[in-house]
Amino acid sequence: MSPFDLKAWMQVHLDRVEAALSDAIQAESPAALGQAMRYAVLDGGKRLRPLLVLATAEALGDARQSAAALNAACAIELIHAYSLVHDDMPCMDNDVLRRGKPTVHVQFGEAQALLAGDALQTLAFEMLTPQDGSVAASAQATCVALLARASGYQGMAGGQAIDLASVGQRLSEDQLRQMHRLKTGALLLCSVQMGVACVAGLPDAAQTALARFGQALGLAFQVVDDVLDVTADSATLGKTAGKDEAADKPTYVALMGLEAAKAYADDLADQAMQALADTGLPDARLAALRGLTAMVVQRNN
Amino acid sequence: MSPFDLKAWMQVHLDRVEAALSDAIQAESPAALGQAMRYAVLDGGKRLRPLLVLATAEALGDARQSAAALNAACAIELIHAYSLVHDDMPCMDNDVLRRGKPTVHVQFGEAQALLAGDALQTLAFEMLTPQDGSVAASAQATCVALLARASGYQGMAGGQAIDLASVGQRLSEDQLRQMHRLKTGALLLCSVQMGVACVAGLPDAAQTALARFGQALGLAFQVVDDVLDVTADSATLGKTAGKDEAADKPTYVALMGLEAAKAYADDLADQAMQALADTGLPDARLAALRGLTAMVVQRNN
Numbered sequence: 001m002s003p004f005d006l007k008a009w010m011q012v013h014l015d016r017v018e019a020a021l022s023d024a025i026q027a028e029s030p031a032a033l034g035q036a037m038r039y040a041v042l043d044g045g046k047r048l049r050p051l052l053v054l055a056t057a058e059a060l061g062d063a064r065q066s067a068a069a070l071n072a073a074c075a076i077e078l079i080h081a082y083s084l085v086h087d088d089m090p091c092m093d094n095d096v097l098r099r100g101k102p103t104v105h106v107q108f109g110e111a112q113a114l115l116a117g118d119a120l121q122t123l124a125f126e127m128l129t130p131q132d133g134s135v136a137a138s139a140q141a142t143c144v145a146l147l148a149r150a151s152g153y154q155g156m157a158g159g160q161a162i163d164l165a166s167v168g169q170r171l172s173e174d175q176l177r178q179m180h181r182l183k184t185g186a187l188l189l190c191s192v193q194m195g196v197a198c199v200a201g202l203p204d205a206a207q208t209a210l211a212r213f214g215q216a217l218g219l220a221f222q223v224v225d226d227v228l229d230v231t232a233d234s235a236t237l238g239k240t241a242g243k244d245e246a247a248d249k250p251t252y253v254a255l256m257g258l259e260a261a262k263a264y265a266d267d268l269a270d271q272a273m274q275a276l277a278d279t280g281l282p283d284a285r286l287a288a289l290r291g292l293t294a295m296v297v298q299r300n301n
Numbered sequence: 302m303s304p305f306d307l308k309a310w311m312q313v314h315l316d317r318v319e320a321a322l323s324d325a326i327q328a329e330s331p332a333a334l335g336q337a338m339r340y341a342v343l344d345g346g347k348r349l350r351p352l353l354v355l356a357t358a359e360a361l362g363d364a365r366q367s368a369a370a371l372n373a374a375c376a377i378e379l380i381h382a383y384s385l386v387h388d389d390m391p392c393m394d395n396d397v398l399r400r401g402k403p404t405v406h407v408q409f410g411e412a413q414a415l416l417a418g419d420a421l422q423t424l425a426f427e428m429l430t431p432q433d434g435s436v437a438a439s440a441q442a443t444c445v446a447l448l449a450r451a452s453g454y455q456g457m458a459g460g461q462a463i464d465l466a467s468v469g470q471r472l473s474e475d476q477l478r479q480m481h482r483l484k485t486g487a488l489l490l491c492s493v494q495m496g497v498a499c500v501a502g503l504p505d506a507a508q509t510a511l512a513r514f515g516q517a518l519g520l521a522f523q524v525v526d527d528v529l530d531v532t533a534d535s536a537t538l539g540k541t542a543g544k545d546e547a548a549d550k551p552t553y554v555a556l557m558g559l560e561a562a563k564a565y566a567d568d569l570a571d572q573a574m575q576a577l578a579d580t581g582l583p584d585a586r587l588a589a590l591r592g593l594t595a596m597v598v599q600r601n602n
Binding site for chain 2 (some may be wrong): 025031032033037050082089112115122125129140142154161162203
């Protein structure tokens, strides 16, 4: 058997996600709202969350065969995109650069950005509930339940509220972990959980181990984010670097220092890899998840 | 048989909706986000959309027996509430008074209002997908599909985008109707459609007639809104009166004059009543829908 080619696997699935997202958002739309939405979500971003959904689906079969997994992949990217659009607005982080482009409110105005973010969220739930018989109703309902709980006030939105309230505060490591568990961790874990929900037949022990994987990966992702905010420049990041420190935001680097934060990220990646081994699934099935984990820790943007 | 008591029927169902919404939003929440959400949605509003869901469910049985209908009723009110929170923000309508209280951004700040609106939307989809086995997965998936399509960029959010773009423009009656069909009509029609989806067994002919009913009622509601903006004062409305004219917004009153707009509202109410008769359902089953229709046209706020 030839070794797993992560790049090729990613390209296949990135193309599928991009095409499905583009199909789902018509540029021809009331008052050009679709154009602002397309600007926000197409042609940019690492697409880590959709790739995680698909890599998890791959753990039980060929992810290309699952309409449910493709819908879930698009839906979680739409939630992520909406949160970025709103997060960048003047009343929140007031950021002007995202994925190397002017942010949505800079390009289209604040009111249209607010509406585009709202409608991107709605579209996520629309994509999870196709009415053409391609996905079983039970998988639809489970994915909606998972995504709504992970992104709502007891998930991502709650984490953002903590983030807002914590500027200039000194948080303990526990508080910082709680904020990130909600703000970024909940959606990354949800990516794995939706992937599981899309493929019937995964043993319970494998599901539990995958959930542990999702938690460790989500935390690793955030620690690396904090490290990159200090070590990378804006051009490489595609967004404003150094803004955490400028805004006096609590980060892992501020809490434990740069070198310790780097070591912590590596430790979390090891935990994630161990959880994958604990699924008991064949190595070949886990190659995509392993590759994404390595990518999260080694990325430079 | 005693005559139908609309007030008593409404009170029973308003209490159920209020209790279910209150249960769904914990005040104890990350960074008090739940408190802003509770402020936005509890203890206020006419609750027309949830009552329409429940009155439609009543057309085939006792709406109190349907967990699906109660969830759908709460969900559509949450979507309505989120749209009001965001609509009132400074970058949109910049309004300070809503349901007789300071608007959410005045009370909690813009950032928290943005997040609270986002999380209210998410909660709508969470409420449609209970994981306790109380509602069949097929009804869950259908309601999510209906609500997402009605409130997204090709529905309510699209109508709001047209509204924003049309300030100071002279719209034709067709364009005005299109804007309102999306901005308010889509959710009112969706209330009826979700009610239908929650009660299995409604004949196709009755479903079609109920859809016509929902469309006529939605348009009547908007025409009456435009009339009230001119004829009522802010204290009675619970929101700022005269703001359409002040903002030079296209309205039915601006387009056809006050008396003609009033007559048009009555005509639409007649169409809605006729559609109810066309369902072929027994009169007793239609009493709640008839009562709500009369209320929409005769309301003074």
